[in-house]
Amino acid sequence: MQSATALDDMAQAAGALLERLRTRSPRVHCITNSVAQNFTANALLAVGCVPSMTLSPEEIASFVANADALLVNLGTFDAERRAAAEIAVDTAGREGVPWVLDPVFVDRSERRADFARTLIARSPTAVRLNHAEFSALAGEEPSAAVAAATAGSNELVIALSGAADLVTDGKRSVSIANGHPLMARVTAMGCAGSALVAACLAVEDDALRAAACALVMLGVAGEVAAEKAQGPGSFAVAILDAVYRLDAATLRKRAKVT
Amino acid sequence: MQSATALDDMAQAAGALLERLRTRSPRVHCITNSVAQNFTANALLAVGCVPSMTLSPEEIASFVANADALLVNLGTFDAERRAAAEIAVDTAGREGVPWVLDPVFVDRSERRADFARTLIARSPTAVRLNHAEFSALAGEEPSAAVAAATAGSNELVIALSGAADLVTDGKRSVSIANGHPLMARVTAMGCAGSALVAACLAVEDDALRAAACALVMLGVAGEVAAEKAQGPGSFAVAILDAVYRLDAATLRKRAKVT
Amino acid sequence: MQSATALDDMAQAAGALLERLRTRSPRVHCITNSVAQNFTANALLAVGCVPSMTLSPEEIASFVANADALLVNLGTFDAERRAAAEIAVDTAGREGVPWVLDPVFVDRSERRADFARTLIARSPTAVRLNHAEFSALAGEEPSAAVAAATAGSNELVIALSGAADLVTDGKRSVSIANGHPLMARVTAMGCAGSALVAACLAVEDDALRAAACALVMLGVAGEVAAEKAQGPGSFAVAILDAVYRLDAATLRKRAKVT
Numbered sequence: 008m009q010s011a012t013a014l015d016d017m018a019q020a021a022g023a024l025l026e027r028l029r030t031r032s033p034r035v036h037c038i039t040n041s042v043a044q045n046f047t048a049n050a051l052l053a054v055g056c057v058p059s060m061t062l063s064p065e066e067i068a069s070f071v072a073n074a075d076a077l078l079v080n081l082g083t084f085d086a087e088r089r090a091a092a093e094i095a096v097d098t099a100g101r102e103g104v105p106w107v108l109d110p111v112f113v114d115r116s117e118r119r120a121d122f123a124r125t126l127i128a129r130s131p132t133a134v135r136l137n138h139a140e141f142s143a144l145a146g147e148e149p150s151a152a153v154a155a156a157t158a159g160s161n162e163l164v165i166a167l168s169g170a171a172d173l174v175t176d177g178k179r180s181v182s183i184a185n186g187h188p189l190m191a192r193v194t195a196m197g198c199a200g201s202a203l204v205a206a207c208l209a210v211e212d213d214a215l216r217a218a219a220c221a222l223v224m225l226g227v228a229g230e231v232a233a234e235k236a237q238g239p240g241s242f243a244v245a246i247l248d249a250v251y252r253l254d255a256a257t258l259r260k261r262a263k264v265t
Numbered sequence: 266m267q268s269a270t271a272l273d274d275m276a277q278a279a280g281a282l283l284e285r286l287r288t289r290s291p292r293v294h295c296i297t298n299s300v301a302q303n304f305t306a307n308a309l310l311a312v313g314c315v316p317s318m319t320l321s322p323e324e325i326a327s328f329v330a331n332a333d334a335l336l337v338n339l340g341t342f343d344a345e346r347r348a349a350a351e352i353a354v355d356t357a358g359r360e361g362v363p364w365v366l367d368p369v370f371v372d373r374s375e376r377r378a379d380f381a382r383t384l385i386a387r388s389p390t391a392v393r394l395n396h397a398e399f400s401a402l403a404g405e406e407p408s409a410a411v412a413a414a415t416a417g418s419n420e421l422v423i424a425l426s427g428a429a430d431l432v433t434d435g436k437r438s439v440s441i442a443n444g445h446p447l448m449a450r451v452t453a454m455g456c457a458g459s460a461l462v463a464a465c466l467a468v469e470d471d472a473l474r475a476a477a478c479a480l481v482m483l484g485v486a487g488e489v490a491a492e493k494a495q496g497p498g499s500f501a502v503a504i505l506d507a508v509y510r511l512d513a514a515t516l517r518k519r520a521k522v523t
Numbered sequence: 524m525q526s527a528t529a530l531d532d533m534a535q536a537a538g539a540l541l542e543r544l545r546t547r548s549p550r551v552h553c554i555t556n557s558v559a560q561n562f563t564a565n566a567l568l569a570v571g572c573v574p575s576m577t578l579s580p581e582e583i584a585s586f587v588a589n590a591d592a593l594l595v596n597l598g599t600f601d602a603e604r605r606a607a608a609e610i611a612v613d614t615a616g617r618e619g620v621p622w623v624l625d626p627v628f629v630d631r632s633e634r635r636a637d638f639a640r641t642l643i644a645r646s647p648t649a650v651r652l653n654h655a656e657f658s659a660l661a662g663e664e665p666s667a668a669v670a671a672a673t674a675g676s677n678e679l680v681i682a683l684s685g686a687a688d689l690v691t692d693g694k695r696s697v698s699i700a701n702g703h704p705l706m707a708r709v710t711a712m713g714c715a716g717s718a719l720v721a722a723c724l725a726v727e728d729d730a731l732r733a734a735a736c737a738l739v740m741l742g743v744a745g746e747v748a749a750e751k752a753q754g755p756g757s758f759a760v761a762i763l764d765a766v767y768r769l770d771a772a773t774l775r776k777r778a779k780v781t
Contacts, residue, residue: 041299041302042302042303042318045558045559045710045711048558048710048711049710049755049756049759052708052709052710053708053754053755059628059631060558060598060599061598061599061628063601063602065632065634066600066632066634070631082318082319083318084319084324085321086321087601112317115317115327115328115331116319116324116327116328118323118324191310192310192311192509194303194306194307194316195303236506237503237506238311238507238508238509238510239307239310239505240311240501240502240503240504240505240506241502241503241505243502244502244756244757244759244760245756245757246756247754247755247756247757248752248753248755248756248757249754250754251755251756252753252754298576299560300560300561300576301561303561304561341576341577341579342579342582343577343578343603344579370575370577373575373582374581374582374585375585449568450568450569451565451568452561452574453561453564494764495764495768496763496765496766497569497763497764498565498759498761498762498764499760499761499764501760502760
C-alpha cells in the first residue's frame with residue numbers, strides 16, 4: 008500500500024528509532040504477567056530501555072506518570088493486575104503517556120475479553136494481538152480490510168501478529184514478514200514484542216511507524232538468533248543478544264516490509 | 266520387576282509419546298509458583314505443548330475444562346494459588362482432565378502438608394515428589410514397598426524423585442536412572458518434570474507409563490545437556506534445546522529403566 | 524583505608540567463604556519481586572545455597588526461623604510482600620537470622636521509601652542499594668563519609684553499588700572495583716547481588732566481610748562472563764556458570780579491593 012520509498016523509509020526508521028532508544032533510555036512501565044516479566048524486562052534492557060514493573064495500587068500512578076510509555080498485558084488476569092491496569096490507564100490518559108494493550112488469551116475467557124473491551128474504549132495508542140484474539144474481540148476474522156476498519160473506527164494502531172505481521176492505523180497499513188518459527192517456542196516472545204512497541208512509542212509520535220519498527224526489530228533479531236540457536240533455549244538467549252547488537256545496516260538488509 | 270521386554274517397551278513408549286506430543290500439541294494448564302512459571306512454560310513449549318498459567322478464580326475453571334492436562338504445584342503457597350487450585354481440581358475431576366500434584370516443600374510447613382493431603386484425597390492422576398516430601402505426607406520413609414502401597418491405596422501414580430526415580434501405581438513399579446547432578450542446580454527443574462508428567466498424561470491413558478516416559482525424557486535431555494554445559498546457566502539453556510531435539514533413537518540408546 | 528595485608532585478606536576471605544557456601548549449603552529465604560525470583564534462585568543455587576521463596580503469611584515465619592539468612596527486596600511492592608516482610612523481619616530478629624534489605628526503587632515512590640525506613644529501624648544486618656536509593660532514604664548524596672556515618676549510626680553494613688561498590692560498617696570501609704557494564708543490562712542482577720550478600724552472611728559473622736566478599740564474587744564472575752558473552756542474553760547465562768565455577772585462585776587474581 009506504500010511506495011517503495013515509503014518502505015525503505017520503514018527500515019531506515021527502525022534504525023533511527025533504535026538509536027533514539029539507546030540514547031534516551033526511555034522508561035517503560037509494564038503491567039504484565041509473572042510468566043513474562045523477566046524476559047520482557049531483559050528485552051527492554053537489551054534494546055536500551057529501563058523497565059519498571061510494580062503493580063501496587065498505592066504507587067503505580069506515580070510510576071506511570073513519570074514513565075515514557077506503558078504496556079498493559081492481560082496474560083495473568085488476577086485482581087491485582089486488573090486494579091493496577093485501571094489506575095495505570097487512567098494515569099496514562101491524563102498524563103499523555105502512550106500505551107499498548109496486549110489482550111493475551113481473550114479468546115479463552117469471555118470475562119477477559121470483556122475487560123479488554125473496556126480498556127480499548129479508553130484509547131490505547133496501540134493494540135497488539137493475534138488472529139484468535141482479534142476474532143474474539145471484534146466478532147469477525149481479521150482480514151486486512153477488517154483490521155484497518157477496526158483501527159480507524161477506534162482511532163488506534165492495530166498490530167496483528169501472524170505469518171506476516173500486519174500493522175494498521177486505518178489509513179495506512181504495513182506488512183512485516185520478518186521472524187522465525189522458534190519465536191513461537193519461547194514463552195513471552197509476544198509479550199516482549201508488545202513491550203518493544205511501547206518502547207518505540209516512547210521515542211516516536213507516529214504510532215504506526217513506532218509499532219511497525221518495533222516488530223521489524225524483533226523479527227530481524229529473531230532471524231539473526233535462529234542462525235546460531237540449537238533449539239528454543241539457546242534461541243531465547245540469542246535473541247536478547249541480537250536485539251542488543253542490532254544495527255541500522257542489519258535492519259536495512261533484512262527488513263521485509265511491504 | 267518387569268521383564269526385559271517390558272523395559273524396552275518403556276524406552277520405545279517414550280519415543281511414541283514424544284511424537285504424539287509434537288503432533289497433537291496438548292494444552293497443559295499449570296498452577297505453579299512464580300519462580301518456576303517461565304522455565305515450566307518453556308519446557309512445555311520445547312516438548313511441543315501449549316502452556317497456560319492463569320490463576321484468576323473467575324476464569325480458571327474454563328481454562329482447565331478445555332485443557333488436556335493440569336499441573337498443581339504448591340511451590341509458593343499463597344491464598345490466590347490455593348483458591349485457584351480448589352477450583353481447578355474440582356473442574357478437572359468433573360471434566361475428566363488428568364492432573365498432577367507436585368507438593369513442593371511440604372516437609373517445611375505443616376499447613377502446606379495439610380493442604381496437600383486434602384488435594385491427594387481428591388484423586389490426582391499422579392503425585393510427583395522427593396523423599397523428604399513423601400515422608401512428610403506419609404509419615405514414613407519411602408521404601409519401594411511403602412511407595413507402592415501408598416500408590417495402590419490412593420489409586421494414583423507416585424513418581425518419587427531421587428538418585429534413581431521410582432514410578433509406581435501399586436501394581437507395577439519402574440526405576441529410572443537417567444539424569445545429571447546439574448539438574449539439582451537449576452531452579453524449577455523438578456517443577457518442569459512434573460509439567461512433563463502432566464503433558465504425557467494428556468496423550469497416554471496408562472498413567473504409570475505416562476509418568477515414567479516423562480521422567481525418561483527429562484533425564485535423557487539432562488544427560489545430553491550436561492555434555493555441552495559449562496555450569497548451571499548454560500545447562501538450563503541446553504536442556505530446553507535437548508528436550509526440543511530429543512528423538513526416539515536417543516531415548517532408546519540412553520534410557521535406563523529397570 | 525585498610526592496609527595491603529587487609530586487602531589481600533579480603534580476596535582470600537572470598538575464597539574461604541565460597542568454600543563454606545559449597546560445603547554447608549545454607550538456606551537463604553528470599554522475599555523478592557516476581558521479576559527477579561528465577562534469576563535470584565539460580566544465582567543462589569550456582570553458589571551452592573538452597574533458596575526458598577514462599578510469601579504466604581501462614582508459613583513464612585517457619586521458613587524464616589529455620590533459614591540461615593533472609594533477603595527482603597522491595598522490587599514489587601504489593602500488599603502480600605509487605606505483609607510477608609513484616610512477619611519475616613520479626614522472625615529474623617527473634618531467631619537471630621541475619622538479613623539484608625534491598626530497597627529497590629525507593630527513589631521512585633515516597634510510600635516505598637517510608638516502608639523501607641520502618642524496615643531499616645528494625646535492624647537489618649546489611650542494606651544494599653544504589654546512589655539514587657541512598658539519597659532518597661538518607662536525604663543527602665552518599666559520599667564515602669556520609670555512607671560510613673549512616674552505617675555507623677544505624678549499626679548496620681551499607682553496600683552501596685556504583686562504578687565501584689562501597690561497603691562500610693561505619694568503622695571500616697572497603698571499595699570494590701570489579702564488575703562489567705553488561706551487569707546493568709540484565710534484570711535482577713542487583714537483586715542477585717543482594718541475595719549473595721545474604722548467602723555470605725549465613726556463613727560469616729563479620730557482616731562487612733560477608734558483604735564485601737559477596738560483591739567481589741559477583742563482580743569477578745561478571746568479568747569472567749563478559750569475556751565470552753555476545754550480549755546480555757548470553758551474559759546472564761555465563762555469569763551463572765562463572766559463579767558456579769569460581770575458585771579461590773580466580774578471586775585472588777581478579778579481586779580489586781581497596
